Amino acid sequence: MKSIRYHKAITEALAEELERDSRVLILGEDVGMGTAFASTRGLVERFGTDRIIDTPISESGIVGLAVGAALNGLRPIVELTIMDFVTVCMDPLVNHMAKLQYMFPGQHQGVPLVIMASCGGRVGAGPQHSQSLEAWFAHTPGIKVVMPSTSYDAKGLLKAAVRDNNPVMYLYHKGLLRAPGEVPEGEYTVPLGVAETKRAGKDVTVVATAEMVSQALTAAQDLEKAGIDVEVVDPRTIYPLDIEPIIASVKKTSRLVVAHEAVRFCGLGAEIAATVTEMAFDYLDAPVKRIGAPSVPIPFAPSLENAVLPGARDIVQACREVCGC
């Protein structure tokens, strides 16, 4: 094991996959200089401008082009850097990338394509650079959506995403870029669609995604002092969602809090809460609590941003409420 930052884990995954498969290439704005988040730093020096391709500022055109290239034998990775820019590529993403496999069955070997983008706030990026829009894509049949919360998952999920024959949205979190974490020295992948328990506990289950996993772990430490033993489950893949470990955990703890940074209304938390009541209602000792952002844009000033984005404090409070203390 070695400890590397989350952004370095992303770059390592890209480098290993570029090395392994000559059909893999990266398209995006400023990927040659490494992007503002250092996600592709050093790759152009190793793999050249034929495979690390600086594009014009044409996100929609590039996503569509990557879909076409994926149909014709390549395995492109598009680095959008900021998730908010998916809004200008919704047609290629939703009407084409997501649907071609189903609409044109048997015509090609899948649509092997990865769309990378950073989601989330906590860096003062303001209303148009801080959103977590994963629910839009989880709601669109035909797209796999992953959100790594650690260096280990960042690397392993990205490698698995590149090898998958379906379109994958790989959403890394801006607030985690510099966070260190352990990764193995050798080759590994993290399979898509498999959740992981990040902390075992017996009193309450917290299902958290992306940066909220760290917030949940911080909350768990606080709650331990109060005698509440928290289990933290990280779905890692938003779609297809690995619901079984969540159900199993709820059957053990009888209490559930779901925490994500995205807007709470119509968010992943609502989906998980509903599924748990369908599958494990009799095990619940308290109503499921959902934590997410209120329905407002994410403002710039730190005092305002903190007022909007949920954090460890909210998780602590929710856990206390469901535990009745």
Place this chain on the structure above:
Amino acid sequence: MAKTEPQSSEDLQSDVATETLDWMFRMLVLLRRMEERTVEMFLSGKLPGWLHSYLGQEAIAVGVCAHLNEDDFVASTHRCRGHFLAKGMAPGPLMAEVMGKRDGICGGRGGEMHMADWSKGVIGSSGVVAGGLSLATGVAFASRYRKTGQVVVAFLGESATNQGAFHESLNLAAVWDLPILYVCENNGYGVSVPQRKAMKIGDVSVRAASYGMPGETIDGDDVIAVHRAAGRAVARARRGEGPTLLECCTHRWLGHFVGDPQAYRPKDELEACKRSDPIPRFEDYLLMEKVFTPAELEKVKAEVERQVTAAFEFATASPAPDPADALRGVFTEGTE
């Protein structure tokens, strides 16, 4: 509405091989008869969904596709069936798709606006105006990247050139010298809105200059003219010199969709359509140049008719898709 009046036959002097002329005539008749019989079936209420007819525009698909190899590609729009037949898609599975049958080329999942046939280089059609352009550009990107030598043709309507996707695609294709032709079929209307209400320019092809690629406007109802212009553009793409925007002026006979009353169109315009019919124009030429005798042309028509009948029989006999199939195949299995 064609901006270029039909040329007289004398202007049409040919450097085209007899074999190609034969193929083009056969294809024109195939596209026409498939279309006429599909429209008939639609009007008798026997087809689900909508139908966007290609009647009158056939010379464009035929003149362009005459230059393509089996492993070259075409991409198209809601008005796609003519392009795909001309690229070699089998008429039976195409028709079965239009009917929503199990043996449709896409198992009945796509219908007339959404089909593909990769065995014939048919990338697919997009029901989103200009939506397929960036995909076609990406197929051309992969062709260049993998050095396969494949050329891509993206068919589009003139209204699609007002979309952002058109701009982004042409700019990318130009800056990366991609082997692609953007073939714009200018039939003068986007549904009911005439071109003059939607853009300030007359010739759409002038847009090419802003991307640094050649642009040309031709009479799209003259199959020889289309063939000649497409030949130059395909050769340019094959030489690795990049994309071309080819505007082919043509006429949309039946309106936007079959059943469109076209009340928004002046009467004389509809009459001009018939005068510009590419098939009699080509027949006159073939007879005058003594390429074929009238009897030979009739023989081709009879052969095509049998082919069309067989396609309709195949499609009609095919059962409806199994409802359970609706839930399958959103994702493909397996990884690398």
